[in-house]
Amino acid sequence: MEQAGKLRTGYRAAKAGRIAMAALAVVLTAGCNSTRQQTSTNSSATAAYVQPGSAEAMREVSAWSSAYQRSPDDRQVIIGFANALRRNGQAEQAMAVLRTAIIKHGSDREIASAYGKILAMNGNLQEALNVLQNAQTPATPDWRLLSAEGAVHDQMGNPQRARALYNQALKIVPEExxxxxxxxxSFLLAGQAPDAEYYLRRAAASPRADSRIRQNLALALGLQGKFAEAQQVALNELDPQQAEANIAYLRAVLAAQNPRQGKPQRQG
Known part of the structure; x- marks a missing residue:
């Protein structure tokens, strides 16, 4: 009986994780199309989304391309150009820019972190892991590399290792x-929405939190049936129609997940 209970719990968590992945894809797509925040050409990890192929995305690429032609060895220009290319859907070119840079600047942790991330985004997980680990210095670890490596482990199905790396990074930069x-x-994709909510609330409380973080919080809330609060968070980031569409989608997937439980309880 105990073993059967564990199997049922594992099945529910796996199913919730699959639903979270599907819902996350919808939220991220909405963020690409409808976020209200303005976008700059800085290379910050918290830069807002732009629609690939849009005039704004093309302007970013053009501006960073000109800067790259003038200063091809400048670290911030390299990363800024690669980010602009990635945001415009030009992942292969972004990888080429960073691959060239990593050959020239093999010990540069920031470039290695950016290269590892884009490798992982394109499914080259083992290569990404190798790049990130080779750039790391165990005696003085870089938190960006730790976080990027954690994300790769999550994609490889190693959440415990991923979380250990995130927690190690947080010891260096608390509340980043x-x-x-x-x-x-990591918790959301494992079907553990309450734990995900806890960390995403802390992330969203930062003045440096971006639209993606708040949309992820809205997703974690919605997956628990906290629709009123989820919609309020989403309304601050998306057009009203898109926010309502996201909440309607979450209601539908939760209803499909729990057909015998009826409609989830409204919160607030």
């Missing part, structure tokens, strides 16, 4: 919103 966001997503 990008690390808390990754930690929250």
């Amino acid at each position: 919103p990008t690390v808390l966001n990754n930690l929250g997503l």
Whole structure:
């Protein structure tokens, strides 16, 4: 009986994780299309989304391309250009820019972190892991590399290792919103929405939190049936129609997950 209970619990967590992944894809797509925040050309990890192929995305690429032609060895220009290319859907070119940079600046942790991230985004997980680990210095670890490596482990199905790396990063930069966001997503994708909510609330409380973090919080709330609060958070980030569509989608997936439980209880 105990073994059967464990199997049922594992099945529910796996199912919740699959639902979270599907819902997360919807939220991130909405963020790409409808976020209200303005976008700058800085290379910050918390830069808002732009629609690939849009005039704004093309302006970013053009501006960073000109800067790159003038200063091809400048670290911030390299990373800024690669980020602009990635945000415009030009992942292959972004990888090429960073691959060239990593050959020239093999010990540069920030470039290695950016290269590892884009490798992982394109499914090259083992290569990403190798790049990130080779750039790391165990005696003086870089928190960005730790967080990026954690994200790769999450994608490889190693959440415990991923969370250990996130927590190690948080010892270096307490309450860093990008690390808390990754930690929250680790729990969310494992079907542990309450734990995800805890970390995403902490991330969203930071003045440096971006639209993606708050949309992830809205998702964690919605997956628990806290629709009123989820919609309030989403309304601050998305157009009203898109926010309502996201909440309607979450209601539908939860109803499909729990058909015998009826409609989830409204919160607030």
